[in-house]
Amino acid sequence: MNPYLPILLILIFGLALGLGVSGVSLFLGPKKPNSSKLEVYECGLPVTSSAENRFSIKFYLTAILFILFDIETIFMYLWSTAFDYLGWFGIVEVGIFIATLSIGYIYVLKRGALRWD
Structure with a gap:
């Protein structure tokens, strides 16, 4: 048995789990976009373009x-x-x-x- 096989299996399992959870979230998550959700959020401060x-x-x-x-x-x-x-x-x-x-x-x-x- 190859000694690297458990590491490969863990990597495959981690990748599959990450992609699976992301896919489930994509399909089951709420989809109600509005203008306030699409706005840039910067630490609770209103978005400004001034350098000050x-x-x-x-x-x-x-x-x-x-x-x-x-x-x-x-x-x-x-x-x-x-x-x-x-x-x-x-x-x-x-x-x-x-x-x-x-x-x-x-x-x-x-x-x-x-x-x-």
């Missing part, structure tokens, strides 16, 4: 910085679990990684990306 009501780019920048430092934490955890195996190469690698992140962090601080004015 848009979100600040700092929200997105903060999210990107969070992801960056989250990835740094994951990398540091993986590095610490393989510390004995990597030896000096691992120490140099993490030193370069931390130096690069420190330069990026200093750049972000100088640009004022973490200030909430």
Whole structure:
């Protein structure tokens, strides 16, 4: 017996279940479209086209910085679990990684990306 057969069966079952539930919803779901249901919904705010009501780019920048430092934490955890195996190469690698992140962090601080004015 092929050892990958259970994985293939789970993938086929998941795909069939997802398509089946979507198909049942498509056929049995309510179909009463009106103008308010077809309107764009944006966080409960009325739709506007003016630039003054848009979100600040700092929200997105903060999210990107969070992801960056989250990835740094994951990398540091993986590095610490393989510390004995990597030896000096691992120490140099993490030193370069931390130096690069420190330069990026200093750049972000100088640009004022973490200030909430």
